[in-house]
Amino acid sequence: MMTLRPDLAINLVTLGPSIDFGSAAKLCAAYGIRHVGVTKEQVGAVGVAEAARILRGEGLSVTAYARLPAFPATRGGAWQTAIDEALGMIEAARSIGATGIIATGGRVGGDNKDLGRARLYFAEGLQALLQPVRQAGLQILLEPLHPMYAADRGLFFTLRQALEFCRSFRADIGVIVDAYHLWWDPNLADDIGRAAGLIRGYHVSDWRLPTRTLLTDRAMMGDGCIDLPRIRRLVQDAGYAGPHEVEIFSEHDWWKRPPVEILKTCIERFSTAC
Amino acid sequence: MMTLRPDLAINLVTLGPSIDFGSAAKLCAAYGIRHVGVTKEQVGAVGVAEAARILRGEGLSVTAYARLPAFPATRGGAWQTAIDEALGMIEAARSIGATGIIATGGRVGGDNKDLGRARLYFAEGLQALLQPVRQAGLQILLEPLHPMYAADRGLFFTLRQALEFCRSFRADIGVIVDAYHLWWDPNLADDIGRAAGLIRGYHVSDWRLPTRTLLTDRAMMGDGCIDLPRIRRLVQDAGYAGPHEVEIFSEHDWWKRPPVEILKTCIERFSTAC
Numbered sequence: 001m002m003t004l005r006p007d008l009a010i011n012l013v014t015l016g017p018s019i020d021f022g023s024a025a026k027l028c029a030a031y032g033i034r035h036v037g038v039t040k041e042q043v044g045a046v047g048v049a050e051a052a053r054i055l056r057g058e059g060l061s062v063t064a065y066a067r068l069p070a071f072p073a074t075r076g077g078a079w080q081t082a083i084d085e086a087l088g089m090i091e092a093a094r095s096i097g098a099t100g101i102i103a104t105g106g107r108v109g110g111d112n113k114d115l116g117r118a119r120l121y122f123a124e125g126l127q128a129l130l131q132p133v134r135q136a137g138l139q140i141l142l143e144p145l146h147p148m149y150a151a152d153r154g155l156f157f158t159l160r161q162a163l164e165f166c167r168s169f170r171a172d173i174g175v176i177v178d179a180y181h182l183w184w185d186p187n188l189a190d191d192i193g194r195a196a197g198l199i200r201g202y203h204v205s206d207w208r209l210p211t212r213t214l215l216t217d218r219a220m221m222g223d224g225c226i227d228l229p230r231i232r233r234l235v236q237d238a239g240y241a242g243p244h245e246v247e248i249f250s251e252h253d254w255w256k257r258p259p260v261e262i263l264k265t266c267i268e269r270f271s272t273a274c
Numbered sequence: 275m276m277t278l279r280p281d282l283a284i285n286l287v288t289l290g291p292s293i294d295f296g297s298a299a300k301l302c303a304a305y306g307i308r309h310v311g312v313t314k315e316q317v318g319a320v321g322v323a324e325a326a327r328i329l330r331g332e333g334l335s336v337t338a339y340a341r342l343p344a345f346p347a348t349r350g351g352a353w354q355t356a357i358d359e360a361l362g363m364i365e366a367a368r369s370i371g372a373t374g375i376i377a378t379g380g381r382v383g384g385d386n387k388d389l390g391r392a393r394l395y396f397a398e399g400l401q402a403l404l405q406p407v408r409q410a411g412l413q414i415l416l417e418p419l420h421p422m423y424a425a426d427r428g429l430f431f432t433l434r435q436a437l438e439f440c441r442s443f444r445a446d447i448g449v450i451v452d453a454y455h456l457w458w459d460p461n462l463a464d465d466i467g468r469a470a471g472l473i474r475g476y477h478v479s480d481w482r483l484p485t486r487t488l489l490t491d492r493a494m495m496g497d498g499c500i501d502l503p504r505i506r507r508l509v510q511d512a513g514y515a516g517p518h519e520v521e522i523f524s525e526h527d528w529w530k531r532p533p534v535e536i537l538k539t540c541i542e543r544f545s546t547a548c
Contacts, residue, residue, distance in 0.1 A: 109483055113501035115458065147431075148422040150458035151483045151499045157421075158432075161460045184389065184424035186435045209383055209425045214485055225425045227387035 004032045008270050009063050009245035011037035011203070015262055016255035021046045022054050024259065029058035031263055035243045038096065039066045040089055048092045055096055062098040063245055064141055064176070064201055065089065070106030071125030073117070079125075086129050094136040100200055101133065102176060104143050105155025119155050123169065130171050141200050142166055143176035148214050158182070159191040166198060174200030177235055178247070180207060180218055183226040192234040199240040204228055204274055205248045216251035220265055222273025232274055244274065278306045282544050283337050283519035285311035285477070289536055290529035295320045296328050298533065303332035305537055309517045312370065313340045314363055322366045329370055336372040337519055338415055338450070338475055339363065344380030345399030347391070353399075360403050368410040374474055375407065376415050376450060379429025393429050397443065404445050415474050416440055417450035422488050432456070433465040440472060448474030451509055452521070454481060454492055457500040466508040473514040478502055478548055479522045490525035494539055496547025506548055518548065 010033050012024045019027070021042055028036055036055070043051040043065075055062060069085045072078040093101045103126065106118045126140060133140055144162040145154030156162040159175070159182055166173045175198050182188055192199070206224030211217050221228055232244070246266045248254055254262050284307050286298045293301070295316055302310055310329070317325040317339075329336060343359045346352040367375045377400065380392045400414060407414055418436040419428030430436040433449070433456055440447045449472050456462055466473070480498030485491050495502055506518070520540045522528055528536050 109499040113499055114504075146422070147420060147458040148485070148488075151481050151485075157458055158460055184421040184431055186432055207425050211422070211425075211488055213487065214422070225383040225387055230388075 002030070002032050004034065005267065006034050007243055008033060008267065009035035009037060009243035010263065010266060011063075011245055011247035012042055013037075013039060014246050014248045014254075014266065015259040016250075016257075018255070019259045021051060025054045025058045025060055027259055027263060029060060031267060033263075034059065034061060035063050035245070036060050037063045037066065037245050037247065038098075040092065043092055043096060048095050052096045062093075062096050063243060064100040064102050065093040065096070065098040067102040067104055067143075068125075068129070068140075070118075071121045073112055073121055082125060083128055086125070087132060090129065090132050090136050090138060093138055098138065100139045100141040100174065102141050102143050104145050104149075104153055107152045109151060115150065115155060119165070122155055123165075126169070126171075126173075139172060139174055139200065141174045141176050143178060143201075144181055145178075146181040158185050158187065159195060160187055163191060163195055163198065174198050176201040176203060177231075177240075178203035179226050179228055179231045180205045180247075183207065183231065188231070189234055192231075192238050196238040199235060199238060201242065201245060202232075202235045202240055203245045203247045204232075204270075205246065206273075212252065216249040216255075218248045218250055220248060220250075220254060221246070221269040228274045244270070246270065276304070276306050278308065279541065280308050281517055282307060282541065283309035283311060283517035284537065284540060285519055285521035286316055287311075287313060288520050288522045288528075288540065289533040290524075290531075292529070293533045295325060299328045299332045299334055301533055301537060303334060305541060307537075308333065308335060309337050309519070310334050311337045311340065311519050311521065312372075314366065317366055317370060322369050326370045336367075336370050337517060338374040338376050339367040339370065339372040341376040341378055341417075342399075342403075342414075344392075345395045347386055347395055356399060357402055360399070361406060364403065364406050364410050364412060367412055372412065374413045374415040374448065376417050378417050378419050378423075378427055381426045383425060389424065389429060393439070396429055397439075400443070400445075400447075413446060413448055413474065415448045415450050417452060417475075418455060419452075420455040432459050432461065433469060434461055437465060437469055437472065448472050450475040450477060451505075451514075452477035453500050453502055453505045454479045454521075457481065457505065462505070463508055466505075466512050470512040473509060473512060475516065475519060476506075476509045476514055477519045477521045478506075478544075479520065480547075486526065490523040490529075492522045492524055494522060494524075494528060495520070495543040502548045518544070520544065
């Protein structure tokens with residue numbers, strides 16, 4: 001009989017770009033996985049209705065839907081485009097039964113090199129989405145990213161910075177703790193403690209040495225230099241009891257392997273290296 | 275007549291690996307540069323005595339010599355090798371007239387995944403070097419590095435973390451503020467203020483978008499997304515009055531160009547983009 005693994009979630013991006021959404025969902029279900037993380041690109045590839053049907057059919061619940069767009073500086077056409085995209089994501093997240101929708105921030109460059117100002121634009125964007133998010137029964141989940149993504153993806157780089165934003169926002173926003181993004185964070189232990197009650201997701205992968213490219217060179221848990229068992233204990237001691245989600249972008253290594261090998265290795269390493 | 279540029283320093287690595295030490299020094303001097311940063315690899319390539327002769331001949335002073343080795347966990351052969359290497363560097367730094375010797379930390383991985391413990395080994399290593407450093411008339415300069423170097427190069431990732439280490443160390447250690455490493459730092463403005471009196475170097479380059487590799491893909495000032503004038507003001511407001519040092523590692527772009535073009539662009543951008 002198949003072992004159910006309610007404590008392990010697989011972000012479907014981990015299985016690589018070669019496998020289609022339906023096959024990825026079926027594979028996860030066949031190995032006892034009950035929770036998956038999905039991106040708007042993955043859902044977009046099959047369409048929201050079909051994605052929802054597949055997930056329901058395989059008995060998979062969605063941890064979180066990634067990720068809200070950046071919000072531009074001025075409330076013109078680009079602002080409305082970002083809002084429209086976000087509203088579409090909220091509707092899609094509701095349709096596929098996600099409980100959270102991930103936000104990481106925006107981008108700097110062009111005529112704004114000020115991260116603080118970018119955070120203000122971001123906060124204004126979230127404000128405009130709070131009501132639709134609530135009506136859809138969702139929660140915004142703020143994910144601090146590694147500082148190497150400061151230019152184009154994230155706006156919060158330490159857990160403390162994300163927590164301060166959540167608390168200043170006067171709305172129920174949760175945080176995602178991703179070991180890959182935060183393992184170096186000077187105050188990680190203290191701040192995971194302070195995040196008690198706000199942690200709505202815990203992501204794992206490992207830091208490869210050497211890391212060849214910034215975006216898609218993460219290692220399998222146990223193959224890098226992150227002390228994952230330590231971070232797991234911190235997160236659990238802070239009261240987080242949800243699934244631990246594997247999220248590996250690995251263009252040069254794992255994504256070249258058969259998805260079933262990737263999944264079996266994730267399951268094995270989840271017990272031996274996390 | 276040649277314009278002297280006492281406020282600009284060039285780290286010789288900026289001119290790329292194609293130019294030899296003597297030609298790089300001569301080129302800098304010809305453009306009015308008075309201060310250069312050098313690495314042990316560059317000095318090693320010509321020998322300490324010859325490097326010292328070249329620098330003296332061109333009237334160049336050395337800002338800082340990079341960089342002390344990591345210190346291993348146990349006081350066996352590897353520890354002694356690191357100490358011997360460091361003692362050699364201290365002697366070389368004295369010979370070439372450097373005022374500081376850069377330290378960034380150590381490495382994790384292998385059987386130590388604990389950054390805190392790596393910092394203890396590092397502190398023990400520095401302790402063993404304080405007397406020879408003092409006797410050579412040098413100062414140890416702690417440089418916080420970008421967190422993408424947490425696995426193999428740095429141990430201090432925010433300016434606050436570096437300052438706390440300096441203050442706990444009960445010895446005169448300075449810090450280097452490098453805009454490339456710290457531009458994303460959540461508390462940069464506050465902490466540069468707190469670093470008043472401890473800042474012994476300010477390094478500039480820019481963050482390229484996209485950044486293709488972690489080590490050697492820095493941009494020329496003005497071509498990236500760092501608000502360099504803002505950081506310059508912060509550093510100057512904190513009382514730093516030394517030269518501003520350009521340090522660009524650019525395997526795919528600048529290092530493919532003639533060194534004279536690189537240097538002239540550095541000089542121009544130093545006035546227009548810094």
